[in-house]
Amino acid sequence: MTSPLSKTGMAACLIILILCALTPLLQSDYLIDVVTEILIVALFALSLNIIIGYSGNVSFGHAAYFAIGGYVNAILLTTYGWPLLPSAVAGVLAATLTAAIVAYFCTRLTDIYFAMLTLAFSMLVWAIVFKWRSLTNGDDGFTPVHVPAMIDDRTAFFYFTMIVIVVSIAVLWVITHSAFGRSLVAVRENVGRAGFVGIHTRRMRWQAFVIAGFFAGVAGVLFGMYHRGMYVESAFWTQSAQVLIMTLLGGIYSFFGPLIGAAVLFMLERLTNEYTEYWPTVLGVILLAILLFQPDGLVGLGKRIKNKFGGGGSP
Amino acid sequence: MKRILAGAVALAAMGAGSAALAQDIKIGVLYPTSGGGAIYGGPAMVGHNLAVDEINAAGGINGRMLVTVARDSKLNPAAAASAAKEMVTKDGVDVLMGGLSSAVGLAISEVAKQEGIVYLATIPKTIQMTTSKLHPHVFRTSSNTDFEGDAMAQLIKKIGGKKVCDIQLDYAYGHDLADGLKAALKRHAPDVEVVLDLRPKLRATDYNVFITQIMGAGCDVVTSGLWGSHFVDFAQQASPFGLFNNIKAYISGGEVASHEIAGKMGDDYPPNVISNTYELWYHAVSPNHKVFQEKIAEKSGTKETAMWPVLSYTGVKFYAEAVAKSGGTKSEGIIKALEGMTIDTPVGPRTINAADHQANTGQFWGPMVKKDGFSYKVMDPVTYIPAEIK
Amino acid sequence: MLDLIREFSPGLAILLTNPQFAFIQLLNSISQGMNLFIIAAGLSLIFGVLKVINFAHGVFYMFGAYVVHTVFMDWGAPFWVGAIASALALGVIAAIIERTLFRQIYEAEHLMQLLLTFAIVLIMGDLAKVIWGTEQYSVSYPASLKGATDLGITFYPSYRLMLCIIGPLILIALYWFAERTRWGRMTKAATQDREMLAALGINVPLIYTSVFILGSALAGFGGALAAPFSSPVPGMDATLIVECFVIVIVGGLGSLWGTFVGALLYGLVFNFGSVIYPNGQDVFAYLLLLVVLLIRPWGLYGKPEAGGH
Incomplete structure (x- = not known):
């Protein structure tokens, strides 16, 4: 995980990037919508993995920062008529700031207590969004979101999203592969020993949480503009669980794992919903399968298959 | 990928x-x-x-x-x-x-x-x-909620209500119906006072805290837009408190006079309810109907x-x-x-x-009463209140 | 002065001027708190011994509500038969889940355990839809508790009064089980040193199964008791489980007495909060949680985690 990107890896990334960028050429509004949404949830899942895969804690309330980013941006754009840049920045900052405060309390605890507390904080956010009707429009959802004319077009918004997401993922890559990222892994692997070698574990975990909150906020800002609306469900704990499963499905011990998990799960949900209302069962069975048979997710599965058939290349 | x-x-x-x-x-x-x-x-x-x-x-x-x-x-x-x-x-x-x-x-x-x-x-x-x-x-x-609120205000005036407790679901319909009703009261019966605004959540099932507040406020009319199962739950929980017997009327939008509610509740359907519906299977306005x-x-x-x-x-x-x-x-x-x-x-x-x-879609309004030949409450008399803001 | 208060909060004004009303709100708080206590006690019990936070506890509660509907409303059996049937049904379901799924993960990371219980939530939630459909049912009060009881200063629904009484009874019963029976002593020992217990020839997995059954039966029973005012409907588990989490965290994970206090506090904060400032209804419970955690990170009666991870 800490090794730099191999040549084949680099090439693969580039190809995927180009393929994504060419989506609008297929002339399908549906496809543009799908890729846009996948990009957004992928960033959301990647951000969560900074907490789980790197610092080793499980947040059950990550949707809160996603929702805060989305709502603050939506409200500033629409109700107060702010231009895009300051409004989006304010949205992301609000998410980051909230994450910083919540993390201050949560990082005092570990494990189960950490998970439960993140959940409770996110539900507080949910309750506030729900009840602050004059600002958020409560249960009805905040619609419409005023999207600036420049990106108020399917293709334009797609490219805008793509640029923001690619830059965000690149930054996340750099962070996780820096000295900071390596010490985070050390924290996860062995809290005691990391403490010995002079890493302030609580502060590291706090920083990881804040970074995750920042990028969840970015994803939320894009989400609100894409849907031209924000809904309270975005902050509900089941949303946090869903993104957690995406992360886990892809594989928490790999950088790109959550991205793959997000894409797969998103498409699966779309397609399942067309045929049956029992998407939760499908999701539950997938989850059981991962937990009982494949704890390192799809990426781990891919690696195992590759090793079995003697495929060389980087591990 | x-x-x-x-x-x-x-x-x-x-x-x-x-x-x-x-x-x-x-x-x-x-x-x-x-x-x-x-x-x-x-x-x-x-x-x-x-x-x-x-x-x-x-x-x-x-x-x-x-x-x-x-x-x-x-x-x-x-x-x-x-x-x-x-x-x-x-x-x-x-x-x-x-x-x-x-x-x-x-x-x-x-x-x-x-x-x-x-x-x-x-x-x-x-x-x-x-x-x-x-x-x-x-x-x-x-x-729409303005038509519905207007009809409710007319009914409050008709039965001579003075002090109203309003309970509405906490989403667009509930809030807008409350606004529509208040605006209509100013037109039809400006002396009527709304003393309590309660807002349970959409899909709420436990109304105890709201029911006891209505009981404490001492109003003579309760207005509401609790629809479907919201109303069923509310009525069942309010009955032991005697809420429906202590008021002149429970005037409700949300079509709780429709047969799917009245039929489902049978004898549990509370007294003193005046409500609306788009359609009643036992009431046809024309041969076409x-x-x-x-x-x-x-x-x-x-x-x-x-x-x-x-x-x-x-x-x-x-x-x-x-x-x-x-x-x-x-x-x-x-x-x-x-x-x-x-x-x-x-x-x-x-x-x-x-x-x-x-x-201009209006609705049928009327009190829900026991009537011979029915095992559930039915609307009698049925009045069509047209869609207009008077 | 009173006009000023009325301007700010009509509910508070009634509360201050009408002692009868205040008393009713107190009873509302206790009855709601006691119902939640019965459910949350199961969650707390399971955590105390198995160290698993069971997300599926909410779904068990939902099944309890559905089962009482079927037995009491559809089959026409007495309400209490339905409530016992709920507890038994959930005990059986719990036994199956514990034997087939939980067994696999006692040694796994806590994340895995949490997610496994979440998978059960998803699947059982759909299962409920298949069995009972998607309609919202209403469950009547049992005939003997349909009306109101005269308490001297006020009338109060008999069913709710029953909840106020049954909650403490269950607290006492659970204490008696834990302190006075051999099973209780072994359970306690299992939480402290399961290897030692196993070495003594005691069947530790059986203790785990029994605790899981008891905890889940409480969820089913609590769901049955809640059914007359929390009509069985798909999704009713999603908010309840969070309420239970709040209660057990406030009280301190694994502490029975803490859960009792947490549930009472929850009821008080929810009901009086809703009367005084209706707009904050859902916010108050989480604020209670924050305040408690600021003062005591492990809850009112919880013990600090034993060293790091």
Whole structure:
């Protein structure tokens, strides 16, 4: 995980990037919508993995920062008529700031207590969004979101999203592969020993949480503009669980794992919903399968298959 | 990743394929067919299908058949918006129709605006849809919260209520009905005072904390828009407190006078309730209406039918008429045709106002009483209160 | 002065001027709190011994509500038969789940355990839809508790009064089980040193199974008791489980007495909060949680985690 990107890896990334960028050429509004949404949830899942895969804690309330980013941006754009840049920045900052405060309390605890507390904080956010009707429009959802004319077009918004997401993922890559990222892994692997070698574990975990909150906020800002609306469900704990499963499905011990998990799960949900209302069962069975048979997710599965058939290349 | 892209390309091909069958007119409908709203979504689909079948049996519209693409709106605005968008971009529907719950209606309306496609709201009543959030592509064939609030104010005046406790669900419909009622009270009975505003959540089941507050406030009239199972739960929990016996009347929007509620509750239906409905199977206004009721009864397998079919039926009929009149499915033509259009519905003629895209759909109102020959409460006398702000 | 208060909060004004009303709100708080206590006690018990936070506890509660509907409303059996049937049904379901799924993960990371219980939530939630459909049912009060009881200063629904009494009874019963029976002593020992217990020839897995059954039966029973005012409907578990989490965290994970206090506090904060400031209804419970955690990170009666991870 800490090794730099191999040549084949680099090439693969580039190809995927180009393929994504060419989506609008297929002339399908549906496809543009799908890729846009996948990009957004992928960033959301990647951000969560900074907490789980790197610092080793499980947040059950990550949707809160996603929702805060989305709502603050939506409200500033629409109700107060702010231009895009300051409004989006304010949205992301609000998410980051909230994450910083919540993390201050949560990082005092570990494990189960950490998970439960993140959940409770996110539900507080949910309750506030729900009840602050004059600002958020409560249960009805905040619609419409005023999207600036420049990106108020399917293709334009797609490219805008793509640029923001690619830059965000690149930054996340750099962070996780820096000295900071390596010490985070050390924290996860062995809290005691990391403490010995002079890493302030609580502060590291706090920083990881804040970074995750920042990028969840970015994803939320894009989400609100894409849907031209924000809904309270975005902050509900089941949303946090869903993104957690995406992360886990892809594989928490790999950088790109959550991205793959997000894409797969998103498409699966779309397609399942067309045929049956029992998407939760499908999701539950997938989850059981991962937990009982494949704890390192799809990426781990891919690696195992590759090793079995003697495929060389980087591990 | 590669596999996903391959799948995506296949999907795109599917989308292109369906566009080739442009002969049929595709109606995208959104009613809740799973979850708590399914008991309304199911009957709504009965009315919808009846209208579609009738039109197709008569040879379609200018030779084009109606095809229904149905998606589950799940009583959830976010899910409904996604489904609506997908129906437009993937299934290529020509029009959106339906929507149960005001929040869902507003979400679909927003998609209609973005995608430039006409949306006929057949059930949602929030006034915002035809005022602050009105846009050229949205039309409403149901009643709205201003009409409903006005009728409630007239009834409060009629029974001589003085002190009102208002309990409404905490979402668009509840808030707008409360506003509509208050504005109407100023017109009809300015001396009536609303002393308590309570706002339980949509899908709430435990009303204890609200019931005890109403008891403590000492009002002589309780007004509400708690609909469906909200009302059933509220009534059951309020009965031990004697709430319904201690007031002059419980005046309720939200159609709790409809048979699906009264029939379900039987003897548990509380006393002193005055409420509304779009349709009563035991009350026909014309021979035409009687025929319609019989058809619905046949499709539903019971003569004691629900009130939802008439709403979805009317929506399809309006759209079909607009397609015939404009000679196509282009949104601009449909909009022009619908503005000011009058059609005959089973419950009488209905006209869509050109300015605010609202149909003049009124409702039946009356007290719910015990009557010989019925094992549940029925509305008697039945009064049609027309859709107008007096 | 009173006018000023009325301007700010009509509910508070009634509370201050009408002692009868205040008393009713107190009873509302206790009855709601006691119902939640019965459910949350099961969650707390399971955590105390198995160290698993069971997300599926909410779904068990929902099944309890559905089962009482079927037995009491559909089959016409007495309400209490329905409530016992709920407890038994959930005990059986719990036994199956514990034997087939939980067994696999006792040694796994806590994340895995949490997610496994979440998978059960998803699947059982759909299962409920298949069995009972998606309609919202209403469950009547049992005939003997349908009316109101005269308490001297006020009338109060008899059913709710029953909840106020049954909650403490269950607390006492659970204490008696834990302190006075051999099973209780072994359970306690299992939480402290399961290897030692196993070495003594005691069947530790059986203790785990029994605790899981008891905890889940409480969820089913609590769901049955809640059914007359929390009508069985898909999704009713999603908010309840969070309420239970709040209660057990406030009280301190694994502490029975803490859960009792947490549930009472929850009821008080929810009901009086809703009367005084209706707009904050859902916010108050989480604020209570925050305040408690600021003062005591491990809850009112919880013990600090034993060293790091």
